Amino acid sequence: MKQGSVGALPQRRRLAITISLLFAVTMGAAYAADVQINTPPGGNFVVKDNSGASTLLRVQGSGPVTVPNLTSAPTYPTGVCFDSSGVLGQCASIAGPTGATGATGATGAAGPTGAAGAQGIQGLTGNTGAQGPIGVTGNTGATGAAGVAGLISVYDNGGTAQTSPHMVTGSVSALIGPGGTTVTLSGSALFTSISSYFCTAQNMTNNTDILKIILNSGSSFTIMTTALTVTADYICVGN
Secondary structure (H helix, E strand, C coil), X not given: CCCXXXXXXXXXXXXXXXXXXXXXXXXHXXXXXXXXXXXCCCCEEEEECCCCCCEEEEEECCCCEECHHHHHCCXXXXXXXXXXXXXXXXXXXXXXXXXXXXXXXXXXXXXXXXXXXXXXXXXXXXXXXCCCCCCCCCCCCCCCCCXXXXXXXXXXXXXXXXXXXXXXXXXXXXXXXXXXXXXXXXXXXXXXXXXCEEEEEEECCCCXXXXXXXXXXXXXXXXXXXXXXXXXXXXXXXX
């Protein structure tokens, strides 16, 4: 086919080209325009999920926009404010990160002296001062009462003093038989061991029955008599 002008084309082809150009211009205008949705009086614009059960977006006819799932969405650094039901709105204030510290400014002029403040609390007690000089010796006081007599010293037959000696005295009824009467010591009367003390006893009932003392330990000894039950006074010395 020979190339010719549009006017030389058949009438049907010229009409098709014209319709195509008009459609292209019309489609371009449609893509460039905004999609406008007008809510009905008393109604809202609502976007549901694919099941139609959950509301994803609600634009009320009066203006507020609600995103119900926004309250459970992940957090991001960009500030967006919404209330507990997800209604969007302006933020009262959003503080950004703290900036770098600026340079120190010049010292200003000294202000006037202020009024005197209230008296402060009492301070801590200071350190003890140095000791003063020794005073004059006072008069001799009256002689005190005599103290309790101390224990006599105890020595062995070689003249060696016993360490921490003490004496125990008492009176018991000495029983007849091998069991005799056992004397138990306690507190300060105790002796260190069976070998650290000795005891002797005297028959205070008669002069015929013989007394015998057996040391059991440092805390007890036994007094036995041969015939009758008699009163026996004893004395023990040792440490």
